[in-house]
Amino acid sequence: MSTHVIKPGWFTVNVFNRFVAWLTRRGISVWGSRVLAVRGRKSGQWRTTPVNPLTVDGQQYLVAPRGHVQWTHNMRAAGGGQLRLGKRVENFTAVEVADDDKPPLLRAYLKRWKAEVGVFFKGVGPGSSDAELRRIAPDHPVFRITITD
Template identity: 35%
Template sequence: MIRLSRIPHQLLTWGIPMGPLMLLRTRGRHSGLLRTVPIATLRHDGHHWLVSPFGDTHWVRNLRADARAELGRGHRFRPVRLVEVDDDRKLEILHAYRGAFGLVPFVRDAFDADAGAEPHVFAREAHRHPAFLIQPAG
């Protein structure tokens, strides 16, 4: 996984647009140092979302400790606040994420539910895929 993320990470660091991929910058929950990871943003129902197909990753744990982060590429980052959702919206978000990024092999493999499944099918695995609403910082 780390090897796969190096190329998008470097291209985004140079400021090269890569569709929905952005750099997420969080503060390490133990070290306090800035941590940056490439992430796919989902636009759904008039909002932007982050979903972790790989579960409780370091960036997820960092956001749970401090919801303030930055999104961007190159030298252009904007401060955001990420709010974890675990309500009725989550199943719809997971469904939309799986549909939008289902052709990406590691996303497809991370979900048990198929892209064409109804949103309620994602309830069985919702605990494995944290989802965050992206809001302006403030």
Template identity: 35%
Template sequence: MADRTYLKPPWMQQHVGNRLAPLFGRSMVSRLSVRGRTSGRWRTVPVAVLDHEGERYLVSYRGLSDWALNLRATPECRLTVRGRTEELTTEEVPEAERPPIMAAYREKFGSMPTVSSVLTALPDPADHPVFRLRSRG
């Protein structure tokens, strides 16, 4: 996809850091499981869930990631926080509503390794898919 804005994580983060993140950042890092848009198989990645103004959000801070593309195709997901798994559905936040969410995300998670530098490299909120989490039911 030629117009896909995405900053691929360095090898070390992708293959080592993402596996260790839930161990060291248990208070900030959750595990998101989404169905692959082609395979239908469950894929799991570490994410930081933003609580903002009474809502919970997932921000694809590196841009249009595979998990964001998967959520666009199938908005149902599983979120595991401290060993507890929730079945959720998502709704993508329109670009016009993203700036305050992105500002809150930077404020809360900007001190995490790579987050601030990636958000500086991709400053436009339109480059970051944002999903509002909803309980299924």
């Protein structure tokens, strides 16, 4: 497994993510944003971060543009979590997608959010070949999520 991680800078952590999470908690979605809540693998406490769920062929996915970050480790341990928008809470289960199955999902994700996250994908974009997308696939966890309620 890749250990690829791009840690967010001060501005992202303290301004951008907090602002998007603040809006999302109040029911205002920014380009489909939700607050992801996952129980910590060690503490058991809820951990939250803003995310952009991706829908492809009616199925929802969570893509980790910054790589193997804390929420991805927690998701593997918990097997699911919650997506929150305002007072609406959707519980879900999650299954990690195999690297060979990621190229069309990464392409769709980059097509939608490249302006926001493209810098984390090593020059690969929505127009890149399947081989290029497959090359970066191990660096970007993807989870298929199923809403349970």
